[in-house]
Amino acid sequence: MNRKRILFVDHVSKVLGGAEINLVELLGLPALRSRWEASVACAPGSPLETSIARAQIPRHAFGLSQSLNEMRVVGRRFSPFRAWKGWREVHAATRRLESIIAGARPDVVISCTNKDDLIAGNATRHSGTPNVWWFNDILSPEFFSWPVRRVFVQRARRQAARVITVSEFARKVLLDQGLSEDRVTTVHNGIPLDRYRRIQSSLLRDQLRIPPGEPLIGLVGRITPWKGQDFFLRLAKDWAGQGRPGRFVVIGRAFNEDAPFEASLKRFVTAQRLESRVHFVAFQADIASTLSQLDLLLHCSTKPEPFGRVIIEGMAVGLPVIAAAAGGVSEIITPGVDAGLATPGNSDAYLAQMTAILGSAEKRNAWSIAGRRTVETKFTLERVFQDFDRVATEVMAK
Numbered sequence: 001m002n003r004k005r006i007l008f009v010d011h012v013s014k015v016l017g018g019a020e021i022n023l024v025e026l027l028g029l030p031a032l033r034s035r036w037e038a039s040v041a042c043a044p045g046s047p048l049e050t051s052i053a054r055a056q057i058p059r060h061a062f063g064l065s066q067s068l069n070e071m072r073v074v075g076r077r078f079s080p081f082r083a084w085k086g087w088r089e090v091h092a093a094t095r096r097l098e099s100i101i102a103g104a105r106p107d108v109v110i111s112c113t114n115k116d117d118l119i120a121g122n123a124t125r126h127s128g129t130p131n132v133w134w135f136n137d138i139l140s141p142e143f144f145s146w147p148v149r150r151v152f153v154q155r156a157r158r159q160a161a162r163v164i165t166v167s168e169f170a171r172k173v174l175l176d177q178g179l180s181e182d183r184v185t186t187v188h189n190g191i192p193l194d195r196y197r198r199i200q201s202s203l204l205r206d207q208l209r210i211p212p213g214e215p216l217i218g219l220v221g222r223i224t225p226w227k228g229q230d231f232f233l234r235l236a237k238d239w240a241g242q243g244r245p246g247r248f249v250v251i252g253r254a255f256n257e258d259a260p261f262e263a264s265l266k267r268f269v270t271a272q273r274l275e276s277r278v279h280f281v282a283f284q285a286d287i288a289s290t291l292s293q294l295d296l297l298l299h300c301s302t303k304p305e306p307f308g309r310v311i312i313e314g315m316a317v318g319l320p321v322i323a324a325a326a327g328g329v330s331e332i333i334t335p336g337v338d339a340g341l342a343t344p345g346n347s348d349a350y351l352a353q354m355t356a357i358l359g360s361a362e363k364r365n366a367w368s369i370a371g372r373r374t375v376e377t378k379f380t381l382e383r384v385f386q387d388f389d390r391v392a393t394e395v396m397a398k
Contacts, residue, residue, distance in 0.1 A: 003037045004392055007106035009097065009116045011064045013043035015255065016051065017222075018309055019112045019136045024051045025192055026388070029381050035389060041100050060100045064115065065089045090119060097123035108161075108392045110134055114152070121159030130161035130395040138170045138327060139177060142226075142303045153177050161395040164388075166307040167328025185391055188331065189307050190384040193376060196316035199289040208247065208279050215246035215358055218294040220287070220310045223254040223262045228300030228324070228345075230261075233268055233278060235298070235350055240277050246358070249279045251290065291317045296358060299323035302344050308332060312379045315339060315371030320364050322353050332379070338370035 008027075012020055027038055041062035042049045049059055097119055101109065110132045111120035117133040124131040133156065139149055156163055156179055163184045165171040171186045210216055217239075219232045229250055236248040254262035269278045284290040291297065297314040299305075304327030311332050314321045323329050325341035335341040340357065342349040357363055 003035055004108065004389075004396070005037045005104065005106045006039075006392060007060075007101065007104050007109045008038065008040045008042075008112060009062065009109060009120050010040065010042050010048055010112040011062060011093075011116055011119075012048055012113060013046045013063055016047045019134070020048045020051075022136070022189060022309075022384075023112055024048070024055070025381055026384060027052060027057050028055050028192070029385050031382060032385055039104055039106075041097060060104065062093075062096060062100060064093055090122075093119050094122045098126065101127055101129060107396050108132060110388075110392075112136075114148075117160070118151075118155055121155050125159065130398070131159060132391060132395060133160045133163045135163050135165050135170065135174075136306055138173055138304055138306050140173050140304070149177065153179060156183070161398065162391055164391060167331055169304060169328045169331065170306050185387075187384060187387040187391070188328075188379060189309050189312070190379045190381045191309070191312055191316060191375070192381045193316060196288050196313055196375075198317045199286075199292045201289045201293060204249075204281070204284075204290055204293045208249065208281075210247050215295040216249060216293065217246055217296045217298060217354070218249045218251055218291075219298050219300055220251040220291070220314075222258075223250070223252050223265070224258045225261055226301060226303040228302045229265055230268070231302060231345055231347070232298060232300045233265060233272075233274070235300075235347055235354075236274060236278050237272050238347055238351060239354070240274060244355075246295075247277055247279065248274075249281055249294075251281045251284060253282055287313060288317055291319050294319055295364075296354065297321045298350070298354075299329065300344075300350075301326065301329075303327075305329050311339070312375050316375045316379075318368035318372050320357050320367045321371065322350060322357070332374070334370075334374070338367060338374045340367075 008023060010020060010023060032038060039058040039060060040052050041060040043063035044061045052059055101123060106129060108130050109120050109124050111117045112134050120131050137143060139152055163174060164187050165184060166189050168186050171184050174184050175181060205216065219229060221227050223229055239246060269275060291314050297319050299308060299311055301324045307328040308323060311321055311323050311329065315338065322340040322342055323333060324344040326344050333339040333341055340353045342353055
């Protein structure tokens with residue numbers, strides 16, 4: 001059987017975000033190599049290029065200019081004027097990608113970020129190669145300005161053979177904005193189960209000098225206002241004010257424009273005299289080991305979450321999770337069975353569930369077993385590949 005030639009496009013040059021981690025893990029799946037001849041157009045010397053090189057996946061040099069790379073698309077501060085000034089740079093990036101496509105001759109091009117979608121949509125027009133947009137966001141006013149939403153939908157109608165969303169919630173938002181049902185497919189994220197198992201380690205606790213038996217409650221992810229780190233700290237303040245034992249740890253860091261927000265979080269901790277209760281830790285390379293040392297994982301996003309990858313990571317290692325019930329999160333959790341759901345920003349709802357789960361070893365064990373089973377059943381990397389392979393077959397046939 002001939003293998004499908006799949007070209008992924010991801011320009012990100014500085015960090016491995018959620019989309020890039022998903023891509024790296026997908027490309028590392030043994031089943032993919034037997035059915036796909038995959039390659040990646042990515043920025044030379046980037047963390048993504050380094051990770052893909054370790055997996056021995058062919059790469060093509062593809063990067064954006066510094067100004068285009070740093071231009072915000074997600075967020076209310078998107079500048080149409082800067083976008084207009086960057087049009088010449090978009091044109092140059094399109095020409096580079098056209099050259100890569102001409103040489104690689106892929107059956108399908110899968111673009112992984114919003115900028116890549118628009119560039120790949122232009123670059124595939126002349127070759128007629130179907131372009132699949134892997135959309136890891138929610139095209140709603142909470143995240144995108146009106147001009148961006150309008151351009152995205154117009155271009156998707158003309159250029160995307162299919163748009164893949166990571167939740168039904170995100171899919172419905174696109175349908176509400178005018179994309180047809182046959183053009184949008186949901187593929188929930190998945191993780192490699194062999195890398196997400198409970199690991200016996202006390203390294204993080206030792207570093208933070210947390211004695212055995214004291215609860216450790218964590219929030220993991222990029223530090224940015226809508227992820228709710230400020231709400232997490234208010235929960236820590238209320239929890240400590242009630243005289244309850246426990247430490248709180250924020251795992252992650254801010255990027256670029258969110259650095260002032262991170263600084264404000266640390267000022268809050270100092271002002272509320274929570275230094276002995278709250279810790280800030282950088283991103284951890286071995287996330288499974290880190291999650292295994294927590295007693296409870298909180299997900300505190302204040303806006304609808306496109307999916308919530310960290311939730312399935314926590315569930316996979318048997319960690320009890322309480323998450324904000326908005327966006328794609330509700331498609332992961334069966335509340336009270338494998339994890340908990342709380343109204344976003346409602347401290348009483350969170351505190352009540354935190355009290356219940358930390359006060360019952362039996363309930364923690366039940367959530368641990370059921371959470372792992374949920375991930376094994378619904379959110380495996382093998383299922384993600386099968387869904388992508390089906391989509392690739394469909395768009396090739398059309």
